[in-house]
Amino acid sequence: MITKKQFNDNLIQNILSDCGSRGIMKSQSFFENICEELLEEGELTNNYTSAEFHRETSKGIIEVFGYDYDEERKILTLINQEFFQQINDNVGLTKQEIENKLNRSRRFLDLSFEKRYQQLEETSPAYSMAFKIYELLFEKSIDKICLMLVTNGENKAKKNIDLLKEINGIPLDFKIVDLTYLYNIFTSNNEDNDFYVDVDLPYLIAEDKEDYSSYLTMLNGEDVYQIYDKFGQKLLEQNVRTFLQFKGSVNKGIRTTIEKEPDKFFAYNNGITATASEIYIENNRIKRLANFQIVNGGQTTSAIYSSKKKNNIDISKVFVQVKLSVVKDLNVHNQFVSKVSEYANTQNKVNKSDFFSNSPFHKDVKEYSRRVWAPANNGFLQKTKWFYERVRGEYLNEQAYLKESEKKSFERENPKSQLLDKTFLAKSENSWNRRPDVVSKGAQYSFMYFADQISTKIEENNSAITEGFFKEMVSRVIMFKRLEKLISDAHWYKQSYRAQTVTYTIALFSHYLNTQKQLLNFEKIWMDQCISEELEIILLEIAEIVYDQINLPKDGSTNIGQWCKKASCWHEIKDTYLDFDIPESILTTRETLRVTTREDKKLKKLDEGINVQSMIAQLLGDDCWKEIYDHYTTYLEDYNVSPLQMDILKKMFEGNLLPPTEKQSKILYIIYNNAIQDNIINSKF
Structure with missing residues (x-):
């Protein structure tokens, strides 16, 4: 530790x-x-x-x-x-x-x-x-x-x-x-970090298993109000959505029910799905909840709270049903909460970004960050890696049990200056994709937007996250960070709105290249691990123009920070007249990009085939295949499993595939992952 x-x-x-x-x-x-x-x-x-x-x-x-x-x-x-x-x-x-x-x-x-x-x-x-x-x-x-x-x-x-x-x-x-x-x-496991919610609730035990227990209970509207008033968004930190306010028809329906028919709220509303790490029961009543988390029903909670807080509506007759799961094994808590969030009934359309924590994006980027070496630069012979930190503290955790000599080796290979934070990565990507208004709304908002966009990209092309794409993202981070430093040292910079200036500069540069049908050579940035002097000059010139622009809000607002969050600010700035001669040395051609992308996708497909076969090979002779086969045989009508899949599955558990071919491995890989998703088996990896 x-x-x-x-x-x-x-x-x-x-x-x-x-x-x-x-x-x-x-x-x-x-x-x-x-x-x-x-x-x-x-x-x-x-x-x-x-x-x-x-x-x-x-x-x-x-x-x-x-x-x-x-x-x-x-x-x-x-x-x-x-x-x-x-x-x-x-x-x-x-x-x-x-x-x-x-x-x-x-x-x-x-x-x-x-x-x-x-x-x-x-x-x-x-x-x-x-x-x-x-x-x-x-x-x-x-x-x-x-x-x-x-x-x-x-x-x-x-x-x-x-x-x-x-x-x-x-x-x-x-x-x-x-x-x-x-x-x-x-x-995250220190007792002082826990928080407790005092309650007095009736309950029914729905399930009592070794790793978790489920209870049915209910909260009065006043209880919901008092709990949320005390803990706020801390209750929703594991929730897949934030409150959408009274904009959608469902939310308006919630408010109407609270105001007009509060005694029918229990019947009309889907209620709340929640988790806790521990509960305390006394005299057949739940008296205390440890680390209470609302994983579905955040808008129900906020609607009740807002009805009293903003509209002074009586909520004493409102009752909300609660499905409460107590996760006993802390090691699987996050995974359990993620599954509850994903499968719980939802009251509004859920965006792709809501379940981004399970996205293949993280797996792919993490894999590249582990095995792709960045070229040595600045006279050093030591090659390094860009460490992708999907979860805060991951970089430090990986060193927890290393010896001192091993830590030094780890830090030489993964220098702190090359830490890829997911929210910083989102800022960099959203800027290049010409959404500086989104970046200006804050790190979390920017990340959720990025998650939604990258999820769509993967849906359209599951081979989108290639090694080349990883290198391009790193190159954009290099450019973003260098521009931050250049602006900080610029004579015209007055120590304010640097973050907005950076994102709008990157976006405007990207927009200009796009209008000129030119492509920045990210391969050169990757190979040099820095941006060229020619690119620095261009970015600084654009940055000074942007800085002057954002300090003169066009909508009459005196709040520059708020002005930069508006799409109208971006529309205003992107129409700025620019006239630069971009040197050929920092550009690439469309044909070069097409060839590189095609080769990247071939390599990714090859990598995936090798990884799938390697994974399935590790499961040869494992009891999980018979467990899956028996389950599908018993409940076949409940699943969309083809005769071919059942045949290969049967051969696998009988030991007749030694080893499986690439095609058979891919089919078994799909079966295995579906079985995990359907809670038939637990993952062995």
Whole structure:
């Protein structure tokens, strides 16, 4: 198991590597990384926005790094941070230091509430943040304010933090996200990382098996409201969808039922499908749920909550049926939740991205990242790999049980600067595919859009994710990161809206090449592991044009961050007149691309054939084949299994295929995977 010190060491090294490759400050990299982590944990919403501000005044220092607004619960969160570069167990913040940090953020609230945002530079992120806060106050849309402090140091406060309990009549709270908190997220099995929901529910036992138990119960509308009000999106972190608001007909139907016929809600609504890691029963009632997760029925939950919160509708007569599964084996918890999510009844159309965690995209990209060596560059003889991190912390976990010499070897082969984070990859791809407005909406929104697009691509062509495509994606990441650094060092850059400038620049460059019917030579970027000086010059010239454009919103909005999220912003910018002579040295021809793509697909098909045969060979003589055959023989009418498949399956379990041919292996591979999907057998891999 990785220790807390090792975790912090790795975090610091990641930050330093990030700064070097992207040209950003350590505090910015730390803040960005931690907030994305909190976003995934449900501690922040998709409205989270980075906006750094620091000023010394006669009333004290004003400081804040960003904010978040939970629209459903009407909670405004201001975020401050303290990053420690030292690796020392004693590093942390005292009670007084924590109070000072929180009060610096509180003073920004004063500045915003008193309309002093007018004193700030109108094009700065801080102005947009202060204006938004004032707007929310004016509209009476803030029910609670939370001051959050994130740090990789320890919370060393021995006594309770002294802070004002309210501001402008609004309750004021705080949250400290320190090293222990971050480490608990990483380990995910520390008792302090669990959360508990106190309830008082009747129940019926539906199933009680060795690995899980299922219960039928129900929640009152008020219970749903109180639970969601306390835990918010943390309840939905495993859910396949976010709430769609009252836009679809089903959601309107939910609200109408709550308002007009609350006593019939139980009959009309499909209810909630949920999981927990443990439950506590007393006097034949469920009294407590550990790590309660709503995996289906998120919109039902939000609809009930919103009906009371926004519309003040009486929900006391509303009752919701709940199918609760308690997963006893923590090792299969995520897989179990994924299956429950996939098979549960849905109330709205589910997008392809909802089940992206099971996509072959991850398997293919992971496979290429493990075996494809990047060319040595900058005079080094050592070849390296680009490590694809599908799940946060995977890079560190792979080193957990390595010896010191093995760790050094691993890091030489997989340098931190070549870590492929899935959300960063999505930003890079969406930018090149000319959707900077999507990227500007935040990492999670951008990733879900990318997931939907790549899933469609795979549906249309299951050989789409080739080794060549992997190299192209890496090349686009190289270009994206280099542009970030170039902009940071540019004389015209004023330390604001860099993220928007980068994505719009990449998109505009891609759009220009497309209109000119020209193709960028990604093979050259891959071979060099960097972009050429000619390409750097072109990107910087476009970036300066884009920077000027986004700082002059055309819709009359003073909030540049919000303007960049709009499709109309992209339509405006993509019509910008550009006149560049693109040097032939950075381009490739369509014929070259066609030949390369064709060869890539041949290699992928060959790889797949070899991998399938290898996998099936490992299952020769395994009892699973007889188990599948017996099940299909008994329930044949329930499955779409051909006589040919049954014949090959029978020969396999009888030992008459030694070994199976490539064609037979492919048929057995399909049968095997279908049997896993249908819960006939468990995977052996």
